[in-house]
Amino acid sequence: MAPVTFEPVDAFTARHRDFTREVDGATHPVIQALRESAIARVSSIGFPTRKHEEWRTTDLTPVYATPFSPAIPDPGSAVEIPLPAKLFLEASSPLAVFVDGIFVTRLSRTPTDGHGVTVSALSRMLDESGDFRALLESYDESRADVFAELNSAFLVDGAAVQVEDGKGSDRPVVLLHLSTAAGGPRHVSPRTAVIAGRGSRLRLVEIHASLGDGRTFTNARTDISLHAESTMEYVRVLVENEGTIHIDRTSVLQETESTAATHSFVFGGGTVRHNLVHTLDGEGAEARLFGLVLADGRRRVDNVTRIEHARPSTRSFERYKGIVAGEARHSFTGRIVVRPDAAKTDARQTIANLLLGARASAEVKPQLEILSDDVRCTHGATVGRLDPDALFYLRSRGIDADEAQRILTRAFAVEMLDEIGEEWMRRSLDTLLQDRLRRIL
Amino acid sequence: MLLEIRNLHASVEGKPILKGLTLSVDAGEVHAIMGPNGSGKSTLANVLAGRDHYEVTEGEVLYRGRNLLGMSPEERAREGVFLAFQYPVEIPGVSNAYFLRTALNAVRKARGLEELDALDFLEFLRGKIELVEMDDSLLQRSVNEGFSGGEKKRNEILQMAVLEPTLAVLDETDSGLDIDALRVVAGGVNALRSAENAMLVVTHYQRLLNYIVPDRVHVLFDGRIIRSGDKTLAFRLEEEGYDWAKSPPETNRAVA
Incomplete structure (x- = not known):
């Protein structure tokens, strides 16, 4: 492990100062204020090393040791959608394209189709709905995550998806996040906020791709709020270049009788860490988590999931698979928490890894924290060739x-x-x- | 000569199984290899198909005058060698139709023929399916997964019908089959017999040979062929048992 030559907090704080000077005039006041409160939280939380148990599997040295400069978004930049991402653009689906965090109208199709689904830049939605401001500013000190706060600290704009109560469509909404990945190591902070109203339904696809082959630190964050009886199918696809360090946090807050299926596909990136949190905060809520990792070369992929059964009769089903070749490594840590009053919880977790090379490796760590009786929790893991x-x-x-x-x-x-x-x-x-x-x- | 096996010695995990097997098969012929358990029947079949862990320590195998043992399993298949497995492998997640088409196209490509698209392939497959009286629904299922014993063996013969081999080795194709399935499987095999191809039918029992009538019968014992004859040798074996075959031939009566 190369020695860390500077304090990450100091480095990010200094970059933050320069960055805010550049972008302050061009950003929404709510986001501007969020950047300031978030950088203060980043300083107080501090950055983890491998000595922190939760981060043991992720080598963060390149994040700290590389002089990543925050990408200054250029809304007028001429970009072409890269090939792997093109596969996911179906002509009739709403599409919102973001380059270094900024919405690019020219490449997007966001029809107002009458299904009650709105897709837009986050800054625009902040003016129209107080709920988005609340979602953006929500902060749970007990679950402080420095990279989630770092995303807010360097936020310029992001994506917003809203579905009205009782409305929705089976046609997926596609959010495409592109990082320019050019002109020296870049730090980008894609952000997505989703609010699905009561009894609504949503299909959402998020894709992260690189435009160039330069080094990038993608620090992404997605917050999803599912109101009672809503249904969501959410697919995320990572196809970034091998020079990308992708650290990502997806939080899904589920109310009563809501159902969510998240599908995570990691096909790209050099070092990837995806933190996925489902909080089942309403009786009868159900979460299904699926993941597929394809890693070769010297790539490292960490999937860290947390399913919180906070209310009675909630159900979760989790299945991840890894295909690991070369000298690559896939680590999976799956925590399932059953809170004291979450009786009749049903939670199942199965993980399977396929190793394709003698030097490929996989690690699975289930963590069950069961604080209630009358629950059913099972887990199993296999690794094979x-x-x-x-x-x-x-x-x-x-x-x-x-x-x-x-x-x-x-x-x-x-x-x-x-x-x-x-x-x-x-x-x-x-x-x-x-x-x-x-x-x- | 289509196939010439000369003084073949082979070991599995260091244990000698075949100990000097010699056999010649000409085009248009069906040869039966009979023998008790452990005599080396399956080892012979697997060595011919090129399976790992079967180590040839001595001897040679010429297929159309070429060194068969120097070819990879896929080269052998493309050159027209086919093994009907004793225990067909289940492959979850791969549809039977996709498997058959991929295999056919790999073989066609190697033979300089145009590859078939999904539609042309289905057309091509129709007649083959009728031959083995197989249920169409098995094409969309994963390869052999959850198939009954009879369905698995029919699927082997279907693959044989699709790939049209020059040399087919049937390894205990009769094991675990009821009489109806046996009749269907044998009917498929007989329909594929021609003056250009040859078959090596490996079996423990004479029963299969009532349906697939061999030109020659060989008794394999302790890694060697100890007797050869025409189809009547199989009946004699059925009556007298393998102990009879082990005793020195009283005359050359049984050896044609």
Whole structure:
């Protein structure tokens, strides 16, 4: 581990000073004020090292040791949507494109289609709805996360999605976050806020992609608030370049009888850490968490999930799979908390990793914290390699060894695609998966 | 000669199984290899298909005059060698139709033929499915997953019908089949017999040979062929048992 040559707090504070001077005039006053309160919190929380148990699996040295300068968004910049992201643009779906955090009207399609779904820049929504301000400013000291606060400290603008009570559409809303990743190591802070009204339904896709091949520190944050009886299917896809360090926090707050399915696909990035929190804060709320990781080379992917059963009769189902090749590593930490009054909780967690190289590795850490009786919690993990009998079977029919490996690897992953309701999303993800497998195998 | 096996010695995990097996098969012929458990029947089948962990320590195998043992399993398949597995492998997540088409196209490509798209392939497959009396729904299911014993063996013969091999090795294809399934499987095999191809039918029991009538029968014991003859040798074995075959031949009566 290279020595840390400076104090990260000092470095980020200094960059924050320069950054705010640059962007203050151009940002919404609520965001401007948030940046100031957030940088103060960053200083008081401090940055973790590997000595912090929660961060043991993530090597943050490159975040601290690289002089990442915050990207100054240029709304007029001429950008072309990169190829992997293009797969996810279906002509009839609403699309909002953000470059270094700024909404780009020219590349977006945000129709007011009468389904009660609004997609816009966060700054615009702040003027129209007090709920978004509250969501943006919500802060739980007991669960302080320095990178979530760092996102606020360097926030310029972001994405907002709102669904009116009782409204919604099955057509996915696509949010595409592009980082310019050019002109020296860049620090970007994509931010998304989602509010789904009572009894509403939403399909949402978030994609993070790089425009260039430069080094980037993507510090993303998504906050989702699901009101009672709402339904959400949420798909996130990471296809950033290998020079990207992606640290991300997704929080989903669920009220009574709401149901959420989150699907996380990590196909890119050099170092990725995704923190996903579902808080089941209403009776009968249900969360389904799915994840698929494809990592090769020397890439590191950490999935850290936390499901909080805070009310009775809440259910969670969690299934993650990792395909790990080369010298890559996938770590999964899954905490399930059942609060004292959350009786009749039903929680299931299963994790499976497929290792494709002798030096690939995977680690699974389930953490159950059960403070209530009358609950059902199960967890299981497997790690394996491709079945040599199946490989021989395919080869004995004329299929070459590489193709046989790709077929069996896709077969391992395909279950995670099948869970997605929207057909073109499944197809796009399958195309991307097979393209990536051809590079690895 | 299509297949010439000369003094073949092979070991599994350091244990010698085949101890000098010699056998020649010509195009248009069906040969049966019979023998008790542990005699080396499956080892022979797996060595011919190129499975790992089967180590050839001596001898050679010529297929159309070329060194078969120097080819990878996929090369052998593309050259027309096919093994019907004793225990077909289940492959969850891969549809049977996709598997069959990928295999056919790999073989067609190697033979300089155009690859078939999904529609042309279904057309091509229709007649083959009828041959093995297989339920269409098994095409959309994962390869062999949850198939009954009979369905798995039919699926093997379907693959054989699709790939149209020059040399087919059937490893205990009759094991675990009821009489109806056996009749269907044998019917499929017989329909695929021709003057250009050959088959090596490996079996423990004579029963299968009532349906697939062999030109030659060989008795494998302790890694060697100890007797060869025409189809009547199989009946004699059924009556007298393998102990009879082990005793020195009284005359060359049984050895044609």
